Amino acid sequence: MTMLLLSPQPTTAFSAAASSLSRLLLPLPRHNFVVPPVSSLAIAAVSTATGDPIYAVDSRPSAINSRPDLALRLLALMRRQGLLPDQQNYTLVLQSLLHSPDPPDPSLLSLLSSDLRSVRLEPDARLLSDLIVAFSRAADPDAALSVLAQTQAQGITPKFSAAVELISALGNSGRVDEAEAIFAELRHWGLQPRTRAYNALLKGYVKTGALKDAEQVLDEMEHCSVAPDERTYSLLIDAYTNAGRWESARILIKEMEMNDVRPNSYVFSRILASFRDKGEWQRSFAVLREMRNNGIHPDRHFYNVMIDAFGKYNCLHHAMDAFDQMRADGIVPDVVTWNTLIDAHSKAGRHDQAMKLFEEMEMSGLAPCTTTFNIVINSLGEQERWEEMKELFQRMREKGLLPNVGKFDDAAPLYTGGRRSFISVMQTTHF
């Protein structure tokens, strides 16, 4: 039998997880101690017998992947039936969180792990490793470290992938010393770090701007005969560019070629963004040239950065040229492309053009997102077109999008004499 139980509304979005969770965390019923742990499959029979209004669906892991709401509902349902979840149930929930495109919610994870403690279930290697990965991805390395400590206290070696995720998370929060310590620990577990583990460590050094340490990682990789891949080089190129060492970056690009590692559009968009942030938008052309010399076609992200780089420095003509070139290359502009263009024109005071682009965007069939609305509403505010602003707020509301009220409140005094008008728009728009 492969059935998963759902309450009605099986398509409810992730927000449903929150309400499931409150039920999930209700104290266990008193009779619980006589109920043995059961697997999720067994729940189907029990719940069906109780006549709960449930739907039975395919519960192969593929059906639950990326559906933490479903997994949490399952746990909640079990709790309602007074059943003790087992390892598999928690693994199912964690797997669904890990397969979801969004990083796991840290508060959800800590509730889940305290729930795990409350049922006095001793987690196995799989569950512990999944917890380390989940906390690492939720940018909570402290929690991940404490699970690692628990793992080692139980005499269990965590999965290598979990350790690498933790190194990555530590590096991301600038805690390179601890990342280094875990990296050293890998060898004690009798496993040789390979490219991916090195890259995780490298990321930390790049993040903190520790260029010397980053270079040393590359040296050590060579010493241990571990081949750098495209990401290894990209990380270092990114670091060099940020440090203004464009020549070093170019040397690395050449080195990539010699080692048959192909650079891609990603690393060039990072270089471009770095120049943009330094105010060196003119170098965009050189970056494009360098790219073409390497036989790499700019992709949508690259064009978006390029349009932004021109837009930020008032070069609307170049921005529009890049936009045209992008479409000539057969790349369909996305919502970010349009937002960037609209904002660039609005910031330059060319509101008519901004509005025209907004119309064009909608005509192309793309739906405006929260950022689009914010950009256009700001532009309307600059023009003191309060009625149209109100219409846009209404449209946002209809789409279930929430404006960033605090931001507009701050911005309101900027609209000459417009604060009162702005507030009246906000007050007469009911979200």
Next chain:
DNA sequence: TTAGGGTTAG
């Protein structure tokens, strides 16, 4: 499989 990176407002 020892991850998996980039862009837009404020």
